[in-house]
Amino acid sequence: MEVTVERQGEVAAVITLAGRLDLVSAAAAKRGITDAVAQGARRLVVDLHRVTFIDSSGLSSLVAALKAARQAGGDLRIARPNEQALVILQMTTLDRVLTPFPTVEEALRGYDGQQSDAGNRDLPGRR
Template structure:
């Protein structure tokens, strides 16, 4: 089971999935991030420091959330990916699209 830590920060809203972002949890993740986008708008940062594993469904959810955020006039950024997540982003070349930042603060600053 995955949990989401959602908090407002100066410069945007941070969503931190805690656990495995997989086919089982991807829909809940998309729903949570979509709700944040609709409620807060602006910059959304996905803090991946607590995400231990991501599969293709999790990657698809991240890309779908990026599209939703941009269509709403905002942006979605990812921060602090774990080693496994960094490897998957690199293998799939999604690191070029999602451009991970080292920290949440760096992602909030742009």
């Protein structure tokens, strides 16, 4: 699992994950995201466009990272999930708390109050 953190101003960060987000890599992903929170990033966007597969361990790491962000007074959003990730989020109803957005830019804009909570309406498979 490759984890890249790119700061966006003082309190925001885009975290790009690459590879499989599964039992083997979930701890590394969680650590990368929570480290960003520890360094002051409270508004997080996790870019999943390079993630090829997500299982329950991967989802758990995202939920734990969301909890860390919220405890710091922030939030975590998902950007550019592939079809498999989106189906998993929808099947588990985690798309209600890990809001998926079609682009990183839209997820970041949502933090500025420029977008409603319906940021995921343009994603494939959304009704």
